[in-house]
Amino acid sequence: MSLDDATVRKIATLARIDVADADLAPLAKELSGIMSWIEQLQEVDTDSVEPMSGGTDMTLGWRKDAVSDGGHADKVLANAPESHEGFFGVPKVIE
Amino acid sequence: MNELVQLSLSDARDGLAKGDFSAVELTQAHVHAMEAHRDLNAYITEVPDLALERAKEADHNLGRGEAGALEGLPLGIKDLFCTEGILTTAASHILDGFTPPYESFVTANLKAAGAVTLGKTNLDEFAMGSSNESSYYGPAHNPWKRAGDPSHLVPGGSSGGSAAAVAARMCLAATGTDTGGSIRQPASFCGIVGMKPTYGRCSRWGIVAFSSSLDQAGPMTRTVRDSAMLLSVMAGHDPKDSTSADMPVPDFEAALTGDIKGLRIGIPAEYRLAELNADVAALWGKGINWLKDAGAEIIDIALPHTKYALPTYYIVAPAEASSNLARYDGVRFGLRVDGDSLDDMYTKTRAAGFGAEVKRRIFIGTYALSAGYYDAYYLKAQKVRQLIYQDFASAFENVDAILTPTTPTPAFPLGENSSDPVAMYLNDVFTVPASLAGIPGISVPAGLSGDGLPLGLQLLTKRWDEETLFRVAGVLEEAAGFTGHPLEGEG
Numbered sequence: 271m272s273l274d275d276a277t278v279r280k281i282a283t284l285a286r287i288d289v290a291d292a293d294l295a296p297l298a299k300e301l302s303g304i305m306s307w308i309e310q311l312q313e314v315d316t317d318s319v320e321p322m323s324g325g326t327d328m329t330l331g332w333r334k335d336a337v338s339d340g341g342h343a344d345k346v347l348a349n350a351p352e353s354h355e356g357f358f359g360v361p362k363v364i365e
Numbered sequence: 366m367n368e369l370v371q372l373s374l375s376d377a378r379d380g381l382a383k384g385d386f387s388a389v390e391l392t393q394a395h396v397h398a399m400e401a402h403r404d405l406n407a408y409i410t411e412v413p414d415l416a417l418e419r420a421k422e423a424d425h426n427l428g429r430g431e432a433g434a435l436e437g438l439p440l441g442i443k444d445l446f447c448t449e450g451i452l453t454t455a456a457s458h459i460l461d462g463f464t465p466p467y468e469s470f471v472t473a474n475l476k477a478a479g480a481v482t483l484g485k486t487n488l489d490e491f492a493m494g495s496s497n498e499s500s501y502y503g504p505a506h507n508p509w510k511r512a513g514d515p516s517h518l519v520p521g522g523s524s525g526g527s528a529a530a531v532a533a534r535m536c537l538a539a540t541g542t543d544t545g546g547s548i549r550q551p552a553s554f555c556g557i558v559g560m561k562p563t564y565g566r567c568s569r570w571g572i573v574a575f576s577s578s579l580d581q582a583g584p585m586t587r588t589v590r591d592s593a594m595l596l597s598v599m600a601g602h603d604p605k606d607s608t609s610a611d612m613p614v615p616d617f618e619a620a621l622t623g624d625i626k627g628l629r630i631g632i633p634a635e636y637r638l639a640e641l642n643a644d645v646a647a648l649w650g651k652g653i654n655w656l657k658d659a660g661a662e663i664i665d666i667a668l669p670h671t672k673y674a675l676p677t678y679y680i681v682a683p684a685e686a687s688s689n690l691a692r693y694d695g696v697r698f699g700l701r702v703d704g705d706s707l708d709d710m711y712t713k714t715r716a717a718g719f720g721a722e723v724k725r726r727i728f729i730g731t732y733a734l735s736a737g738y739y740d741a742y743y744l745k746a747q748k749v750r751q752l753i754y755q756d757f758a759s760a761f762e763n764v765d766a767i768l769t770p771t772t773p774t775p776a777f778p779l780g781e782n783s784s785d786p787v788a789m790y791l792n793d794v795f796t797v798p799a800s801l802a803g804i805p806g807i808s809v810p811a812g813l814s815g816d817g818l819p820l821g822l823q824l825l826t827k828r829w830d831e832e833t834l835f836r837v838a839g840v841l842e843e844a845a846g847f848t849g850h851p852l853e854g855e856g
Contacts, residue, residue: 285731288716308676321747325564325578325803345466351701
């Protein structure tokens with residue numbers, strides 16, 4: 271399994287992590303190494319196996335579809351790098 | 366060193382109840398120990414003033430006969446648990462300055478039981494690592510050293526700070542979290558008891574999420590009794606975590622009967638790796654004999670998919686992590702690096718805020734979940750995970766518990782495995798299978814390597830059978846008689 275620079279560039283874009291051009295090739299090599307090691311999973315016969323999607327076989331509980339908490343806008347915003355009048359502040363998205 | 370810091374959690378509880386010393390004296394002794402061993406970098410944040418204030422209240426409660434189960438007992442809290450009003454970092458730059466306005470369910474239980482928080486312990490960034498070297502705040506050091514060798518060793522990870530603090534008597538006990546071995550591996554490296562409960566036993570609410578189908582909180586202590594005592598308080602149903610078990614929490618301490626006559630202990634052939642350290646292999650043999658001498662029946666078992674557990678884990682955990690860590694975008698909390706646009710701000714913030722190992726796992730997870738690769742990697746890993754669980758389920762039809770080593774080697778020097786990610790991942794070869802299966806496990810310190818480092822043995826039982834786990838662990842602890850102390854000679 272070998273990941274080329276273009277694939278790693280695409281992954282970095284999807285993950286929203288800036289990667290400098292100079293770091294792309296070493297990163298591709300490192301990720302290729304890990305993915306090659308993971309490739310051994312393909313030798314396991316899983317044809318009739320149900321995927322295990324969680325850590326438990328418990329049935330999830332039900333609760334009333336009702337508001338149970340809220341009214342803490344000040345607390346929610348307390349850790350924000352930027353906030354205005356009860357909202358999170360972000361760079362301009364519409365010109 | 367003040368003798369109060371040498372007490373076990375349960376002896377300290379009994380001493381407080383009898384009035385042999387006060388909670389303030391006990392806390393003060395630990396605050397001194399915490400300050401004296403700052404070279405270990407075990408704590409990211411110390412809160413001695415809050416601790417002493419809390420200890421005064423505890424003395425008041427003890428005096429009125431209104432003591433909680435952990436009244437006045439000083440603990441370290443892994444800095445992955447959100448603590449109201451106390452900086453919570455997950456050892457990441459991206460959470461700079463984050464002060465939660467709420468308390469995790471587990472630490473809220475500890476508080477309600479009267480425990481005293483000494484501070485927040487060091488860990489690998491977002492609990493991703495096996496050596497504590499990925500912490501933005503620098504690595505914690507293992508208080509143990511090889512005989513005659515001054516080089517610093519890793520405490521293991523990710524709960525490395527908790528393990529180092531418990532071993533160095535900088536707290537009576539600590540909380541940890543275990544996703545693939547992050548409680549058991551550092552416990553083994555530092556000569557303490559580390560226990561991962563059944564997935565769902567402790568609520569994950571308020572614990573910074575890494576891999577939600579694997580993450581589980583657990584106790585890190587110096588004795589098996591302390592482990593049982595602490596888990597009894599940490600566990601319990603929480604409606605805010607839909608995977609938290611709605612079932613009664615047994616009195617785990619009562620499970621320590623000391624009697625394992627007739628119990629069947631499984632020994633898995635697949636854990637006998639060619640590269641197993643000779644001291645570890647020898648200790649495993651001793652452990653088998655100890656349990657046999659105590660009246661248990663030893664049975665050879667097979668867990669045929671063991672070798673696929675690590676590659677399965679390194680798809681499942683990064684996939685879930687890439688999703689969980691999407692929330693760190695410079696908008697709601699922590700670090701923000703300004704950019705020309707919203708997207709530019711996201712990518713710059715995440716590039717600056719995450720360390721190398723965290724980025725590596727986000728990239729692997731993003732790739733495994735991306736269009737065209739989902740079936741080949743993520744779905745495949747979920748299916749192999751099912752087979753790993755089935756291996757355990759079949760084994761537990763014939764045995765009550767399984768005995769294995771906790772780690773393939775003792776603690777290693779800082780920097781030794783940091784250049785090769787896959788070599789680092791192999792540290793968790795014996796702990797990851799139980800994490801994937803969601804079953805409980807415990808590492809009990811059982812002996813020393815030839816060069817004087819602690820080694821742990823791991824016990825596993827079926828889901829929700831922590832009582833058998835503690836019962837066998839208590840017998841193993843008694844037989845091993847581990848009394849090693851990492852700071853011998855320091856007084």
